Amino acid sequence: MQRDKLHPDGPEISRLVAGVWRWHTVSPETVDRLVRTALDQGISTFDHADIYGDHGNEEIFGQVLKKQPALRAQMELVTKCGIKLVSDKRPATRLKHYDTTRAHVTWSVDHSLAALGTDYLDLLLIHRPDPLLNPAELAETFADLKQQGKVLHVGVSNFTPSQFDVLQQALDFPLVTNQIEISLSRVDPLFNGDLDNLMLHRVRAMAWSPLGGGKRVGDERDWFAMAAKHNASYSQLALAWLMQHPSGIFPIIGTTQPDRIVESAKALSVQLDRQDWFEMLRWATGREVA
Secondary structure (H helix, E strand, O other): OOEEEOOOOOOEEEOOEEEOOOHHHOOHHHHHHHHHHHHHOOOOEEEOOOOHHHHOHHHHHHHHHHHOHHHHHHOEEEEEEOEEOOEOOEOOOOOOEEOOOHHHHHHHHHHHHHHHOOOOEOEEEEOOOOOOOOHHHHHHHHHHHHHOOOEOOEEEEOOOHHHHHHHHHOOOOOEEEEEEEOEOOEOHHHOOOHHHHHHHOOOOOEEEOOOHHHOOOOOHHHHHHHHHHHOOOHHHHHHHHHHOOOOOOEEEEOOOOHHHHHHHHHHHHOOOOHHHHHHHHHHHHOOOOO
């Protein structure tokens, strides 16, 4: 498995990332298999969020590390915070909203560390843009968390270019990624400035839902021909298409099936030529380029 940096001063992570957002739906034994399978395939980076699994997924994952603490040194842990959900586990929250205050971000980090059973996060992301986000306050919070060694790197998720820039200008260190939705089913970031702005900052995107939730674009006959040409599955072609973009996208594969992790890892060996790539773009948009 290839590894690369999200930013020249950022963390080196695996080219594919394992997303754990649905892992609460399977047994602890399956979670252990998913972790082991990912690591065996060279997928060492795991993407969490404090809200996944009704605030339970980090603890489920932490049980794996509790039983096998040596695994922590073999992986990079990413988590997100800033969304408050209505939940029996959070009785003070009466309405879904965002919270990027110092108090909440600091509390979230401490809670995630305890749940995961680790003393540091490789990467902390703000999960969604907060209309009440105070860049100066959040910058100080990030700096304190880094100085304390609780968080090694920081970034954002679902931020627009202007939102990214406003927060970055308040920081003395880089935001190392913006985790965005991009796939053959959602190609807007290719054209709306999302990826352009990240390349300007030498930042690489992490792609959530890189397979569009299983939704296929284009004609089945076209896919069959492309799959036969490259001896690849639909998901392998779709992941390869994303990774071929010069911005260096890191797809997050969200599966609860170990076999799908093995299949996805093989996407790195798929080499599309330039016309293949544009043909797949045509399937996505329904038209040729101008």
